[in-house]
Amino acid sequence: MRRFTRTRLTRILVAATLTTAAVAGTAGWASGTTQLPVTGAPAGTAAWRAAGLPDPEAMTPGRTARYFTGLGERRRQELASAHPGVVGNLDGAPLALRYAANARTAGARFAGQQVLAYDPRGRGQAVLVYGDLARARHVAVVVPGADVDAGNLGRLVRKATALRGATGGRTAVVAWAGYTTPVGVGLDAAGGDLAAAGADRLVRFTEGLRAVGAAEPALFCHSYGSVVCGLAAHRVKARDIVAVASPGMRAGSAAELNTTARVWAAKDPTDWIGLVPHVEFAGLGHGPDPTGPGFGARRVPAGDARGHDGYFTPGTASLRAFAAIAEGGAR
Template sequence: MRRFGKTLVTAVLAVAVGAGTAGGAPGAGRRAVTGPPPGSDAWRADTLPGRALPDPERAPAGEVARFFAGLDEGARKELLRRHPLVVGNLDGAPLPLRYEANRVAVRSTGEARYASLAAPDRQILAFDPRGRGQVAEVFGDAERAEHLAVVVPGADNDAATHDRPRAVGTGPAGMARALREAAGGATAVIAWTGYTTPVGVGPDAAGGRLAEAGAVRLARFTAGLDAAGTADPALFCHSYGSVVCGLAARHTDATDLVAVASPGMRAATAAKLRTGARVWAARGPSDWIADIPNVEFAGIGHGADPVSAAFGARRVPASDVRGHTGYFAPGTRSLAAFAAIATGGLR
């Protein structure tokens, strides 16, 4: 009976798992955007002289990288012109080509809410306008950086809110900017809102359905980075994003996996994540996520508490963090630790 009661509490409280607030309108039954990029049917029907194009859904990222390596600049630009949404989201394609393709793709939507993403100085590595929209942005030189970090956010994040004004160090882009500044110029950071996140409070945030879909996309995204020749990434996973990272862990080549303000990672222990990455966990003293019971039953709840001794993750100092979103605030002990993790200085 006690376990059943805790499960009921989880169903009520875990719905607040998110990257922004514990309030807002309920979000239930969101349809996850999955599968290949928009425009893939036209891409599949196209060819280059004497060459078939790699399938955007089934071709491994390494195969995509080899395909583009065999093209001259003219052929690359022609594919970009014909299929900007595919090229811009094709894991394994050269990063600068994806940036250029996504500028074209953003402009082609004609939507004011996305207009700022098309600025010449933006490095948009993924842009998918379907549903609420998905986006990934690079801060720094990901191709040449000695170190690479990827920020995986939680609920209430999408392409439309990517540029929304927020407090410093909050939101996907704000967390990425703060981490890059703290880590220094030899580190590039990617803000990856590459999955359909839960909205507000509701069953989506308490369940794993959206995280499961997101984990597939995160694994493919990191494979694309590897194929493009970047450094192996450290993943910084905030709130519901840590559920995504927990499910994707064994399918990535991450050096470090950092669960920040996590409701659970759908694993009983760090060892059961089945990853070679170092696993870290951070939670501040005033974070409401601590009130979420760490149980999983009938698909509700996300399991063991990553900051518990039994879970076995390394603890990140977070005694000065305020609330649920303050972990990347400049001057905090947590941000300093994150920077040290990203650069390999904290083991």
């Protein structure tokens, strides 16, 4: 037993060393700092409850949708004006009402954009929508990895808009920075605590889409975002789950994700993620490579993508495949 423990500890230390070296050498990221996930009811809930309104934490997205359906338009607007921080973040509330509420709380930061959620707490979270989420036949949600927050959305937005463009604008695409991501490389990125908190929020978000009649989405889960999707898979309301540049999904195989969604995986040969040993020990590491032959995911061609962020680059085989998956045509 002692020999086994030493061997496993050696493997995890090697994994941590290689991860740090790979990222520092190819992406220039710094060592990570510990993050506390933002969870629970939206900001402003105390005033909402004090006004005698239904407790957001006690309402499912389905119940929220029914509550707002029973209100007149004037009352809805009154609530959005008086409690924008709550209404703007209630999964299941009418989409247009959430956009209007978040326009008040987000201010000029996202001027002219459709902001489906905005939470200024911590580093900030934001969910942006490109296209007509209410009417689109197909919906895609891009779930990001480390270093993404309300003040640092550039890479996520580029991925989302590139995917929408690749579908000819037919698919509504959501840039979902709706959880507390790791910062840099450190224990947060190697552990699953932030991913577990993010998984709960992603599940509720997809339930909210269903509650307002939006199409069941395809999830494109990049890097640490694929850990989030892996932990959410057995509960999330999604048609497809695509693990992109994944360090692992905290499952031994696609079957162990216990999902009815189709599971896909993409990794290009120049991505530093390929240098990360796929081990899991004492809560660190995320398990097997989803692109491995034994995992059982459908492979997405990614030979012409470049680096860790190149999968959504216009003209690449990976982006064309993503567009086909988003539109439900890939097999």
